[in-house]
Amino acid sequence: MSRIVFVNGSYVPFEEANISIMDRGFLFADGIYEVSAVVNGKLVDNEAHMARLDRCLKEIDIVNPYSYEQWIEIEKELVKRNELKEGCVYMQVTRGAAERDFSYDKSIKPTVVAFTQVKNIVNNPAAETGGKAISVEDIRWARRDIKSVGLLAQVFAKQAAKEAGAVEALMVQDGYVTEGGSSTAFIIAGDKIITRPLSRAILPGITRLTVMRLANEKNLTIEERLFTLEEAFAADEAFITSATTFVMPIVSIDGKQVGSGKPGPLTKRLRALYLEMAGA
Structure with missing residues (x-):
C-alpha cells in the first residue's frame, strides 16, 4: 500500500x-x-x-x-x-x-x-550502547530559534557525522557547544545536568523541555549555562535529546571517551523517565 x-x-x-x-x-x-x-x-x-x-x-x-x-x-x-x-x-x-x-x-x-x-525510536540500538559524536563549526544564521527549512549547515554537519560513523555532530561557536545538528546537547558533571540556556542561538527543543521538567520532578539538578567542548570531553556523561531519539547517550566526542565510555546511570534514568512519559 x-x-x-x-x-x-x-x-x-x-x-x-x-x-x-x-x-x-x-x-x-x-x-x-x-x-x-x-x-x-x-x-x-x-x-x-x-x-x-x-x-x-x-x-x-x-x-x-x-x-x-x-x-x-x-x-x-x-x-x-x-x-x-x-x-x-x-x-x-x-x-x-x-x-x-x-x-x-x-x-x-x-x-x-x-x-x-x-522510525525505531524506543528500541534504537544506539540508545543501549551509546553513540559517538563529532564536533563541527556552527556556521548557521542568527535566528536558530526558528525551526526553518533552511538546513544546509545542518546537512553538512549530519553528513560529516555519518562519514565519521557518529550519530550526531555537536556544533561549536566561539568555543562553546550550541546544539547538535538536529538535537539539544547536554553534559553531566557530578550530579549536575548541564545544557545551554534558551536564546536565539539555539532551537527551543520540545524534548529538552520535557526532560528538564521530568528531572525537576525527581529533584535532579539542572544547570542552564554555556559549556565548552573541553567540558564535554571531560564530562561524566553526555547525551542529546530530540523528537526522534528521545534521550540518546553520547559515549565519545571527536574520538575522546566520555566518562566510562558507556551510557551513564543518570542518562539511562532520564531516558527511562521519558519513555514512561511517552507510553513506551
Missing part, C-alpha cells in the same frame, strides 16, 4: 503528491517545519510541538493555515491511514507559490505538506 501524505488539504498517495516549482520553500527556504514522535500509534509531546509550530510561523510572518484542533486531526489521520505504530509525523508550512521575487505579497496562500515516517 502506498504511503498517504497530506498536501494542501488533501490526503493523496505519495506518488501523486506535488507542489509548484515556484513554491518559496523550494526557492528561498521560506518556511518552517515541525516533527512529532509517534509511539504505539500515539503522538508524543504533541501540544508543545504545535505551540512551537505556531510561534515559528508568527516569527516569519505566515498566518497559521490551521487551528490547533485541525493540525491534530491531520496528524491523527495520517497515523491512521498509514497504520503507523512508531515513528514520526513531519509537517511543513511554506509561504506558498508566487513568481520568484525576494519580497512577498501577504496574500499568498501557504503551502502545507505532512507525512509519516517509520
Whole structure:
C-alpha cells in the first residue's frame, strides 16, 4: 500500500503528491517545519510541538493555515491511514507559490505538506550502547530559534557525522557547544545536568523541555549555562535529546571517551523517565 501524505488539504498517495516549482520553500527556504514522535500509534509531546509550530510561523510572518484542533486531526489521520505504530509525523508550512521575487505579497496562500515516517525510536540500538559524536563549526544564521527549512549547515554537519560513523555532530561557536545538528546537547558533571540556556542561538527543543521538567520532578539538578567542548570531553556523561531519539547517550566526542565510555546511570534514568512519559 502506498504511503498517504497530506498536501494542501488533501490526503493523496505519495506518488501523486506535488507542489509548484515556484513554491518559496523550494526557492528561498521560506518556511518552517515541525516533527512529532509517534509511539504505539500515539503522538508524543504533541501540544508543545504545535505551540512551537505556531510561534515559528508568527516569527516569519505566515498566518497559521490551521487551528490547533485541525493540525491534530491531520496528524491523527495520517497515523491512521498509514497504520503507523512508531515513528514520526513531519509537517511543513511554506509561504506558498508566487513568481520568484525576494519580497512577498501577504496574500499568498501557504503551502502545507505532512507525512509519516517509520522510525525505531524506543528500541534504537544506539540508545543501549551509546553513540559517538563529532564536533563541527556552527556556521548557521542568527535566528536558530526558528525551526526553518533552511538546513544546509545542518546537512553538512549530519553528513560529516555519518562519514565519521557518529550519530550526531555537536556544533561549536566561539568555543562553546550550541546544539547538535538536529538535537539539544547536554553534559553531566557530578550530579549536575548541564545544557545551554534558551536564546536565539539555539532551537527551543520540545524534548529538552520535557526532560528538564521530568528531572525537576525527581529533584535532579539542572544547570542552564554555556559549556565548552573541553567540558564535554571531560564530562561524566553526555547525551542529546530530540523528537526522534528521545534521550540518546553520547559515549565519545571527536574520538575522546566520555566518562566510562558507556551510557551513564543518570542518562539511562532520564531516558527511562521519558519513555514512561511517552507510553513506551
